[in-house]
Amino acid sequence: MSLFNKKKSQYVGKKSIIIYFSRADENYAVGYITKGNTEVVAEYIRDLTSADMFKVERKIPYAKDYNTCIREAQEEQQKNERPELVATLDNIDDYEVVYVGAPVYWGYVPQPMVTQLEKLNFEGKIVRPFTTHEGSGLGSIPSQLKTLCKGATIESGLAIRGADAHSSKNRVEDWV
Numbered sequence: 001m002s003l004f005n006k007k008k009s010q011y012v013g014k015k016s017i018i019i020y021f022s023r024a025d026e027n028y029a030v031g032y033i034t035k036g037n038t039e040v041v042a043e044y045i046r047d048l049t050s051a052d053m054f055k056v057e058r059k060i061p062y063a064k065d066y067n068t069c070i071r072e073a074q075e076e077q078q079k080n081e082r083p084e085l086v087a088t089l090d091n092i093d094d095y096e097v098v099y100v101g102a103p104v105y106w107g108y109v110p111q112p113m114v115t116q117l118e119k120l121n122f123e124g125k126i127v128r129p130f131t132t133h134e135g136s137g138l139g140s141i142p143s144q145l146k147t148l149c150k151g152a153t154i155e156s157g158l159a160i161r162g163a164d165a166h167s168s169k170n171r172v173e174d175w176v
Ligand SMILES: Cc1cc2nc3c(=O)[nH]c(=O)nc-3n(C[C@H](O)[C@H](O)[C@H](O)COP(=O)(O)O)c2cc1C
Pocket: 021, 022, 023, 024, 027, 028, 035, 036, 037, 038, 039, 069, 070, 071, 073, 074, 102, 103, 104, 105, 106, 107, 108, 132, 133, 134, 135, 136, 137, 161, 162, 163
């Protein structure tokens, strides 16, 4: 085998889905964007794995302006709310591997992800977390997912700086 061949991923061939949240509009370090950083990474993962995708969307979107969004999301997190979603994924029965992607919001997943993940049965699933962030890495998300995805094996995650999302394809590929 050539030295340049990439090792075949143990996840290839397993039916997979990417469940993610991502917010466009004004964001830290990148100004106004039309596609969220986490969505950029989620699409790289999809391109590499052919996984299905489900985007978690808050029924009432966070404000477009960054500082207002910060306040809304912080309050929601402090009150441990479960915001309503545009649509809910009912089950993940068809999948072995679940990629769970989110921006880090004060160390944790945004509350709309909590609304969604709590509705699913993760027994026996492989969960691969990924985040985009501006300094916190994966934050407390891996341990949070142990609670939210009961019965799943939580694999080591991938953390990409939001401002680097568009140039992250090689890192994403190595991780996938
Ligand atoms: C409400 C809010 C809270 C955030 N909290 C953190 C944080 O705790 N740590 C961090 O590194 N970045 C934090 N960020 C930055 C985002 O994680 C980062 O910009 C991310 O790439 C946004 O992803 P998105 O474009 O997919 O929504 C926060 C951003 C917002 C809007």
